[in-house]
Amino acid sequence: MIKVTIDNVVVEVEEGSTILTASVKAKVKIPTLCYLKGINEIGGCRMCVVEVEGVKNLVTACTYPVTEGMIVRTNSPRVRASRKCTLELLLSDHNKDCLSCERNGNCELQALSDEYDCDSKKYSGEFSKSNIDDSSVSFVRDNSKCIKCRKCVAVCQVVQSVDAIGVGKRGFNTQIGCAFEGKINESTCVNCGQCLINCPTGALTDKSQKLEVLEQLAQKKKRMIVAMAPSVRVTLGEHFGSKIGENVEGKMISALRRLGFDDVFDIDFGADLTIMEESHELISALKSGEKKPLFTSCCPSWVKFVEIFYPEFIKNISTCKSPQQMMSATIKTFYAEKLKVKPSDLYFVSIMPCIAKKFERLRDDQSAGGMGQDTDAVLTVRDLTEMIKVCGIDFMNLEDGKFDEMLGLSSGAGVIFGATGGVMEAALRTLSDTLEKNPLKKVEYLLVRGISGTKEAEIDIAGKKVKLAVVSGLNNARTLLEKIKSGEKEYDFVEVMACPGGCANGGGMPIHPAYVVNNRELAKERADNLYASDVKNNLRKSHENPSIKFIYENYFGKAGGEKAHKILHTTYIDRSKNLKS
Ligand code: SF4
Ligand code: SF4
Numbered sequence: 001m002i003k004v005t006i007d008n009v010v011v012e013v014e015e016g017s018t019i020l021t022a023s024v025k026a027k028v029k030i031p032t033l034c035y036l037k038g039i040n041e042i043g044g045c046r047m048c049v050v051e052v053e054g055v056k057n058l059v060t061a062c063t064y065p066v067t068e069g070m071i072v073r074t075n076s077p078r079v080r081a082s083r084k085c086t087l088e089l090l091l092s093d094h095n096k097d098c099l100s101c102e103r104n105g106n107c108e109l110q111a112l113s114d115e116y117d118c119d120s121k122k123y124s125g126e127f128s129k130s131n132i133d134d135s136s137v138s139f140v141r142d143n144s145k146c147i148k149c150r151k152c153v154a155v156c157q158v159v160q161s162v163d164a165i166g167v168g169k170r171g172f173n174t175q176i177g178c179a180f181e182g183k184i185n186e187s188t189c190v191n192c193g194q195c196l197i198n199c200p201t202g203a204l205t206d207k208s209q210k211l212e213v214l215e216q217l218a219q220k221k222k223r224m225i226v227a228m229a230p231s232v233r234v235t236l237g238e239h240f241g242s243k244i245g246e247n248v249e250g251k252m253i254s255a256l257r258r259l260g261f262d263d264v265f266d267i268d269f270g271a272d273l274t275i276m277e278e279s280h281e282l283i284s285a286l287k288s289g290e291k292k293p294l295f296t297s298c299c300p301s302w303v304k305f306v307e308i309f310y311p312e313f314i315k316n317i318s319t320c321k322s323p324q325q326m327m328s329a330t331i332k333t334f335y336a337e338k339l340k341v342k343p344s345d346l347y348f349v350s351i352m353p354c355i356a357k358k359f360e361r362l363r364d365d366q367s368a369g370g371m372g373q374d375t376d377a378v379l380t381v382r383d384l385t386e387m388i389k390v391c392g393i394d395f396m397n398l399e400d401g402k403f404d405e406m407l408g409l410s411s412g413a414g415v416i417f418g419a420t421g422g423v424m425e426a427a428l429r430t431l432s433d434t435l436e437k438n439p440l441k442k443v444e445y446l447l448v449r450g451i452s453g454t455k456e457a458e459i460d461i462a463g464k465k466v467k468l469a470v471v472s473g474l475n476n477a478r479t480l481l482e483k484i485k486s487g488e489k490e491y492d493f494v495e496v497m498a499c500p501g502g503c504a505n506g507g508g509m510p511i512h513p514a515y516v517v518n519n520r521e522l523a524k525e526r527a528d529n530l531y532a533s534d535v536k537n538n539l540r541k542s543h544e545n546p547s548i549k550f551i552y553e554n555y556f557g558k559a560g561g562e563k564a565h566k567i568l569h570t571t572y573i574d575r576s577k578n579l580k581s
């Protein structure tokens with residue numbers, strides 16, 4: 001350990017630490033625009049410059065290592081002047097459209113420009129040529145607001161190993177985008193949105209259906225039905241001032257009713273359905289030796305990743321629709337029949353932590369109701385936050401509401417889907433009860449918990465060893481697939497989520513400043529509250545959910561049976577040759 005002094009505060013840090021890491025220990029906030037811990041540490045934006053005693057030039061705190069006895073000043077007039085100049089230069093080539101920008105009020109460039117009293121017109125002159133790419137169904141790139149921090153490029157390459165975007169041209173004409181100025185929907189992009197949640201500005205924003213949904217709510221021509229993914233309840237409060245990961249389920253339900261939804265259901269019910277079908281598929285796979293390993297299919301970015309990069313593994317992906325699509329298929333078949341209305345008289349909105357769900361909604365084979373796509377609209381947590389705000393709902397002071405019956409009843413196994421390892425654990429609870437003589441008493445499978453990118457376990461069920469892996473982040477998935485291909489690893493069942501840490505860190509979640517992202521474990525903090533919610537639930541296993549029992553007995557028949565298969569399963573396509581999404 002070595003001692004350094006930062007703004008008169010002495011701290012002890014490990015050798016090899018940077019000034020930026022040490023500053024966190026000294027409780028000093030050094031601003032950054034391009035730094036992303038462990039992923040983009042390039043010292044490119046020069047916002048983190050500091051003075052080091054005895055060093056002539058300012059140094060970038062994110063790359064400069066500390067040495068014993070170093071004295072650092074992070075907030076001297078010289079440092080402040082340099083940062084202000086950096087910001088004013090960025091603003092000189094920036095589309096300062098703040099009032100109509102989606103990131104207005106949550107933009108790091110805007111916030112720092114304000115803090116440093118910048119003159120946005122100080123440097124006038126030519127603007128670099130920029131373009132707007134709105135070809136993706138999930139997000140829009142507006143390079144007139146890009147500051148070339150390259151965080152999106154690093155995330156796409158390092159975390160996801162997708163490489164859909166890169167840096168084109170040089171100098172003043174530098175542009176971030178696809179190769180040969182191509183469109184993102186013709187690239188290898190898997191719509192994960194990790195680029196978007198790490199962008200410090202409004203250069204990457206949602207392609208939102210919120211106005212369409214508000215219009216449908218106002219028209220009241222259709223019965224409006226809404227349901228939300230597990231992790232939404234532990235993040236929706238974050239932009240209303242609640243703690244990161246705080247469970248605001250009750251307020252969320254009340255807010256949705258105030259917005260005008262007729263039925264407020266829970267996609268945790270869809271997750272329970274998924275477990276019924278997937279555990280049935282897994283048992284068949286274990287017995288037959290086919291589909292070894294069986295991969296989960298809940299994450300549309302993961303599925304698209306396989307379709308693009310590893311089509312030879314398409315046959316191994318579970319044919320189960322995702323919880324979102326099982327939910328909407330159930331609503332457009334069972335629920336429409338129950339209400340004695342046409343599926344097209346129902347409008348189903350899902351609230352998601354994910355922007356790939358917008359892509360999934362539009363996939364082929366997602367129309368069990370037979371009248372267009374089963375899911376009519378997908379909103380992110382950000383979309384719902386904005387809708388609640390624009391409708392003047394005082395979210396934090398709302399009373400707690402309750403889900404509607406039947407499709408709003410779910411087990412604790414359903415809620416943990418929001419954490420990496422949650423689908424695996426939920427499946428194991430049902431698998432064990434199906435294969436073992438006695439019901440499982442201790443339902444927690446701690447071996448598959450935690451936010452590590454790759455977890456492996458071997459468990460014994462009914463005298464058979466079952467080899468498992470849980471992966472999050474597509475680069476980790478790629479590594480695992482290569483090991484399976486080479487024969488180095490062998491598994492029976494593998495859960496994969498594209499976003500690092502699972503849905504709890506999805507691309508549709510609230511966007512926090514870099515300081516928070518770099519120094520907190522958002523996925524873990526949110527997941528902890530999902531596990532707490534599981535513990536509080538009297539139902540811990542999907543197959544014990546009375547609504548699930550009812551719907552199988554009265555509508556679907558057997559899990560994996562003909563009717564269930566027709567409504568709740570889907571197909572995949574080889575996209576390795578045709579990259580259009
Ligand atoms: S990206 Fe930020 S600074 Fe630029 S227009 Fe949007 S809010 Fe304003
Ligand atoms: S959405 Fe994901 S895959 Fe697509 S460009 Fe962004 S990080 Fe890359």
Ligand code: SF4
Nearest residue numbers: 146147149150152199
């Ligand atoms: S799009 Fe956003 S994350 Fe990517 S380089 Fe531009 S400002 Fe940075």
